[in-house]
Every structure is written in C-alpha cells, then in structure tokens.
Amino acid sequence: MLSGGGSTLLNLCRAIRDPERAAPLSGVEIAHVISSRADARGIGIARDADLPVSVVPRREFNDGAAFSAAITAVLEPLDVDLVVLAGFLSLWRIPARFRWRVLNIHPALLPKFGGRGMFGLHVHRAVLAAGERESGCTVHLADDEYDHGPIVAQERVPVLADDTPESLAARVQEAERVLYPRVLQQVADHGVGWLDQFHF
Numbered sequence: 001m002l003s004g005g006g007s008t009l010l011n012l013c014r015a016i017r018d019p020e021r022a023a024p025l026s027g028v029e030i031a032h033v034i035s036s037r038a039d040a041r042g043i044g045i046a047r048d049a050d051l052p053v054s055v056v057p058r059r060e061f062n063d064g065a066a067f068s069a070a071i072t073a074v075l076e077p078l079d080v081d082l083v084v085l086a087g088f089l090s091l092w093r094i095p096a097r098f099r100w101r102v103l104n105i106h107p108a109l110l111p112k113f114g115g116r117g118m119f120g121l122h123v124h125r126a127v128l129a130a131g132e133r134e135s136g137c138t139v140h141l142a143d144d145e146y147d148h149g150p151i152v153a154q155e156r157v158p159v160l161a162d163d164t165p166e167s168l169a170a171r172v173q174e175a176e177r178v179l180y181p182r183v184l185q186q187v188a189d190h191g192v193g194w195l196d197q198f199h200f
C-alpha cells in the first residue's frame with residue numbers, strides 16, 4: 001500500500017526480478033497494489049510492473065473508519081499473507097484478519113522520530129535538529145497508530161557533521177533498500193508466523 005513516489009515498491013519489484021541484487025527476494029509475489037491517492041507516482045510504477053492497482057482515495061472519505069473499511073474490502077478477496085506498507089501515509093484501522101500481518105518501514109530509528117507528520121524530509125530535519133549521531137530505518141509490525149508497533153528489524157547509519165536532510169535521507173534510503181527485502185525474505189522463508197515472535 002502506498003501514497004507517494006513508489007520507490008519502495010520499485011525496489012521490491014527489482015529485488016524480485018533480479019537475483020543478483022544486494023538484497024534479492026524469492027518466493028514472493030506482489031498480488032496487488034493499493035494507493036490512497038489518485039495522483040501517487042507509485043501507481044505508474046505498479047502499472048509498469050504489470051501489477052493490479054486499486055485506488056482508494058483518502059480524501060473521498062469523511063472518516064477513517066469508512067476509509068479503512070474500503071481498504072479492507074479490496075484486500076479481503078485477495079487471499080494475501082502479508083500487507084506491506086510502502087510509503088503509505090494514511091492510517092488504516094487494521095481488522096482482526098490482518099492483525100500482526102502488516103509491515104511498515106520508517107526512515108528513522110523508532111520509537112524516535114515517528115508519528116503523524118513524520119514522513120519524508122521532516123524526519124531527517126528532526127534528526128539533524130536533535131543533534132543525533134546516528135539514524136537509520138526500522139521495519140515494524142503496524143498497529144492502529146502511525147509508525148507504531150513491535151520492531152522487527154533496524155539498520156543504523158551514521159549522521160555526518162555536514163549532513164543536510166537530503167544527504168541523510170539518501171543514506172537512510174540505501175539502508176532501506178536492503179532492510180525491507182531482507183525482512184520480507186525471512187517471512188517468505190519461514191512463513192508469516194515468523195512475525196509472531198515480535199509481539200506478545
């Protein structure tokens with residue numbers, strides 16, 4: 001599920017297609033792509049990869065419950081094992097069927113620098129403003145709060161003295177490109193039940 005640029009989706013498509021990549025992905029199929037915005041660039045990336053796309057525009061729903069129900073209605077007939085958030089900027093109230101079966105990646109070391117409004121360069125600006133010496137990315141099980149839920153894996157990168165939000169973003173993104181496929185490969189190898197060790 002995405003809302004924006006789709007670079008996370010593109011990376012996963014490449015990881016599935018190219019076994020020579022640093023973090024390839026096998027035994028994984030992307031069944032469907034859901035966008036919460038009609039103008040998300042990620043829709044084009046999905047179509048280029050011949051993936052079926054559903055657009056569920058957040059702005060067409062007055063309340064989060066109706067929006068969430070519409071997302072769930074798209075997912076239910078698909079029989080998917082896992083929902084992968086890939087730059088999804090809205091809140092989906094996860095129904096019981098998908099509890100602990102939704103992963104998100106966040107471009108910081110959660111629980112720091114997450115939550116509503118903490119996306120894109122906002123995250124890296126906040127990390128620099130706080131004088132952090134390291135940042136990174138976090139893959140976590142999503143729950144009903146933004147960037148919240150049990151942590152599955154993190155990758156750290158240094159924050160350099162002359163970093164700008166953009167340079168830090170690029171370094172974190174490189175780490176994301178490896179971390180997300182690695183976690184998804186674990187799920188593919190061991191089954192979705194592998195995720196249950198991270199929540200109690």
Ligand code: GRF
Nearest residue numbers: 004005006007008087105107
């Ligand atoms: C990624 O940096 C990810 O950490 C965060 O949103 C960004 C998505 O980028 N959740 P894109 O929309 O996939 O290009």
